[in-house]
Amino acid sequence: MINWFTRDAARLLIPALSLTVLLLVIFYLQPRAMSYNGLNLLFNLAVPIALATIAQMLIMTVNDLDLSMGTFVSFVACVVATFLNTNPLLGVAILAASIVVYAALGVLIHVRNLPSIVVTLGMSFVWGGLAVLILPAPGGQSPVWLRAFMVSKPPLVPLAIIASILIAVVAHLLIMRSSLGVVLRGVGGNLRSVERAGWSIVRARATIYALAALFAILAGLALVGLATSADANIALRYTLLSIAGVILGGGEFVGGRVSPIGAVIGALTLTLAGSFLSFLRISPDWQIGAQGMILIVVLALRLLFNRLEKQRKSA
Amino acid sequence: MIVIKRLLHKPWIWSFVAAVTVWFVTIIFTGGASAFGLTQATLTFAAFSIIVGTGQMFVITLGPGNIDLSVPATMTLAGTVALKVMDGDNSMIVPGLLVAIAIGFAIGICNYGLIKLLRIPPIIATLSMSFIVQSTAIWTNRGLRIKPPAVLADFTISTTMGIPNVAWIALILTIIAYWLLQKTIYGRWVSAIGQSILAARMAGIPVDGVRIATYVLCALLASVCGFLLANFSGGAALNMGSEYLLMSIAVVVIGGTAVGGGDSNVPGIWGASLFMFLVVSMLNTYGFDAGIRLIMTGIIIIGVIVLAGGNNSEQR
Numbered sequence: 034m035i036n037w038f039t040r041d042a043a044r045l046l047i048p049a050l051s052l053t054v055l056l057l058v059i060f061y062l063q064p065r066a067m068s069y070n071g072l073n074l075l076f077n078l079a080v081p082i083a084l085a086t087i088a089q090m091l092i093m094t095v096n097d098l099d100l101s102m103g104t105f106v107s108f109v110a111c112v113v114a115t116f117l118n119t120n121p122l123l124g125v126a127i128l129a130a131s132i133v134v135y136a137a138l139g140v141l142i143h144v145r146n147l148p149s150i151v152v153t154l155g156m157s158f159v160w161g162g163l164a165v166l167i168l169p170a171p172g173g174q175s176p177v178w179l180r181a182f183m184v185s186k187p188p189l190v191p192l193a194i195i196a197s198i199l200i201a202v203v204a205h206l207l208i209m210r211s212s213l214g215v216v217l218r219g220v221g222g223n224l225r226s227v228e229r230a231g232w233s234i235v236r237a238r239a240t241i242y243a244l245a246a247l248f249a250i251l252a253g254l255a256l257v258g259l260a261t262s263a264d265a266n267i268a269l270r271y272t273l274l275s276i277a278g279v280i281l282g283g284g285e286f287v288g289g290r291v292s293p294i295g296a297v298i299g300a301l302t303l304t305l306a307g308s309f310l311s312f313l314r315i316s317p318d319w320q321i322g323a324q325g326m327i328l329i330v331v332l333a334l335r336l337l338f339n340r341l342e343k344q345r346k347s348a
Numbered sequence: 349m350i351v352i353k354r355l356l357h358k359p360w361i362w363s364f365v366a367a368v369t370v371w372f373v374t375i376i377f378t379g380g381a382s383a384f385g386l387t388q389a390t391l392t393f394a395a396f397s398i399i400v401g402t403g404q405m406f407v408i409t410l411g412p413g414n415i416d417l418s419v420p421a422t423m424t425l426a427g428t429v430a431l432k433v434m435d436g437d438n439s440m441i442v443p444g445l446l447v448a449i450a451i452g453f454a455i456g457i458c459n460y461g462l463i464k465l466l467r468i469p470p471i472i473a474t475l476s477m478s479f480i481v482q483s484t485a486i487w488t489n490r491g492l493r494i495k496p497p498a499v500l501a502d503f504t505i506s507t508t509m510g511i512p513n514v515a516w517i518a519l520i521l522t523i524i525a526y527w528l529l530q531k532t533i534y535g536r537w538v539s540a541i542g543q544s545i546l547a548a549r550m551a552g553i554p555v556d557g558v559r560i561a562t563y564v565l566c567a568l569l570a571s572v573c574g575f576l577l578a579n580f581s582g583g584a585a586l587n588m589g590s591e592y593l594l595m596s597i598a599v600v601v602i603g604g605t606a607v608g609g610g611d612s613n614v615p616g617i618w619g620a621s622l623f624m625f626l627v628v629s630m631l632n633t634y635g636f637d638a639g640i641r642l643i644m645t646g647i648i649i650i651g652v653i654v655l656a657g658g659n660n661s662e663q664r
Contacts, residue, residue, distance in 0.1 A: 124447075151597070151653045155648075159646035162644075285469075321486070326476075
């Protein structure tokens with residue numbers, strides 16, 4: 034029999050439970066949300082947030098933190114809505130170059146032993162500046178294929194749900210099941226022993242930063258596909274939302290303890306928290322506050338669960 | 349010579365050297381015409397980041413993972429509510445300030461309450477708190493545009509002995525902070541906890557008491573800064589604190605405070621704050637547009653940390 038009270042299971046169980054409860058309450062308040070279109074509308078905006086959360090989670094796997102996530106996704110959105118639309122080759126080249134920049138940041142942070150918070154803080158100004166240069170005023174246009182993909186309606190299950198599941202599965206395979214993922218998590222857990230085992234830490238850091246950039250680029254693509262145009266400030270909230278999503282999903286700041294599936298669930302929960310309030314007919318003033326409250330409630334639940342688990346062990 | 353050598357070993361000296369350099373580069377461009385105006389503007393605007401930066405510095409000194417993300421929301425809420433209480437009335441200035449301080453106090457207590465009760469990392473606790481505080485600010489500020497009391501507005505934009513009043517306030521607050529940190533048992537406890545929380549606990553330091561006092565102190569400074577900023581800019585805006593989140597962290601780190609905690613640096617906050625504002629005005633003077641300005645700011649932050657980081661590792 035599966036022991037549901039193991040730490041790893043509990044790590045996923047609580048986020049999943051909170052998402053389910055939130056969803057059930059919304060269905061109760063507004064039964065019409067329980068349809069293909071309703072679900073699609075509820076979760077549409079969660080797709081880019083989920084991708085950004087996975088990107089943040091990758092960085093957090095090696096005990097770093099990316100404070101430039103929001104501005105980077107905004108930058109990508111600006112590139113997608115301009116260059117990728119009018120001159121696809123140049124657009125792809127710019128995006129590829131930004132992945133190289135991210136990998137270089139990983140190397141710089143490792144080689145000079147710099148605090149990632151400060152380096153990414155500096156980068157957030159750089160990405161923000163580039164985004165303003167590309168799009169001084171909101172505008173641009175989503176490439177047609179991207180728009181078509183993001184509004185496509187696969188049979189039975191809405192795209193937003195399929196995408197979320199796909200993101201979770203891919204990230205899970207990458208981080209939890211592949212040998213690369215084990216090394217990367219090992220860097221977060223015990224850097225020295227991974228190094229002594231003969232792995233290159235520099236290469237690991239570069240890899241994880243490049244992977245994070247890749248997921249962040251996907252987030253930018255999804256966002257532009259949904260919003261049809263871009264703006265230099267379009268995704269600024271993603272920095273804090275992505276960190277909150279990872280923690281909500283059971284990840285931790287240190288030790289390489291992360292959960293990709295949890296992170297996606299965390300992102301979905303945070304997105305739902307906003308809609309939840311409008312279903313309760315509470316003023317939109319409190320939308321951000323609701324995300325804060327839900328964070329606190331879920332974390333309180335997690336504490337309670339950990340306590341229960343301890344009691345069971347000692348009993 | 350010995351004095352200079354000694355000075356060069358202080359970690360905060362570099363931020364001042366950088367600030368003075370940028371000051372000269374800017375002045376050279378204008379041919380010395382704006383030297384006085386530039387200095388005054390720099391002191392005024394730097395004062396705000398000095399006040400919030402000092403609070404953030406205490407929190408960061410507590411050790412790895414300690415950071416207060418609720419600073420911008422606290423500033424906004426304190427500024428908004430204080431203006432509402434004062435309602436442009438000169439006789440209500442003291443109650444207004446007290447309300448701002450009370451808000452800071454309450455947010456500080458809540459911040460640490462979350463950290464302690466839920467045992468969550470400070471980043472997430474202060475982040476959740478800031479979401480709630482920001483929402484409260486939106487709710488109170490709805491459609492409001494209240495002018496600050498005339499006396500107070502005048503005070504915040506005028507100068508005493510050629511130096512802006514807000515800079516005087518920042519100076520007094522940082523002197524108190526320096527004294528707290530270097531001369532009192534509380535300050536020694538903060539540094540001790542930052543160096544090793546375990547050892548601090550073993551040594552019988554009241555860890556929880558010190559940490560809660562520090563989070564309250566940070567929120568208090570943020571609320572005072574929000575109060576001043578709202579009066580200075582002639583009204584509270586919902587996004588008035590937003591740039592101070594990254595700024596407060598940046599000035600602490602550039603100022604030579606250890607990111608890992610345990611070693612703080614009050615003079616560095618001044619150097620770094622002056623430097624950050626001067627960089628912006630230098631790039632403005634040279635006629636760069638907003639995008640280039642942001643990029644240069646970012647590159648400079650990274651450049652400083654790469655250089656400073658190198659210094660630290662040599663010392664160790």
